[in-house]
Amino acid sequence: MSKLLRIENNDGDTVGYMYFCPGCKSHHAPYIRPYKSPNGASWDFNGNEVKPTFSPSILTRVERSDGKLMVCHSFVTDGNIQYLDDCTHKLAGQTVPIPESD
Numbered sequence: 001m002s003k004l005l006r007i008e009n010n011d012g013d014t015v016g017y018m019y020f021c022p023g024c025k026s027h028h029a030p031y032i033r034p035y036k037s038p039n040g041a042s043w044d045f046n047g048n049e050v051k052p053t054f055s056p057s058i059l060t061r062v063e064r065s066d067g068k069l070m071v072c073h074s075f076v077t078d079g080n081i082q083y084l085d086d087c088t089h090k091l092a093g094q095t096v097p098i099p100e101s102d
């Protein structure tokens with residue numbers, strides 16, 4: 001049971017990882033250099049699928065259907081998600097381990 005789900009391209013290469021964010025209650029999917037996510041972003045990865053570190057920080061901004069802007073900004077270091085103070089969810093300022101995936 002891994003905390004990370006591999007994202008693979010058509011050639012079977014791992015291009016990124018997906019993990020569950022308990023702050024957003026949805027998944028984040030950092031792509032790993034040299035691969036890029038659909039919006040052109042990519043991250044460095046320490047190669048450890050059990051205690052992953054991604055850099056730089058992971059920032060998502062999502063506008064909800066009611067127009068409210070939801071921000072999630074975190075560092076993932078050694079398998080822990082460190083939420084920064086600009087998160088709009090209740091885990092702002094806290095550090096929690098990446099949850100196990102099904």
Ligand SMILES: [Zn+2]
Pocket residue numbers: 021022023024025028060072073
């Ligand atoms: Zn999040």
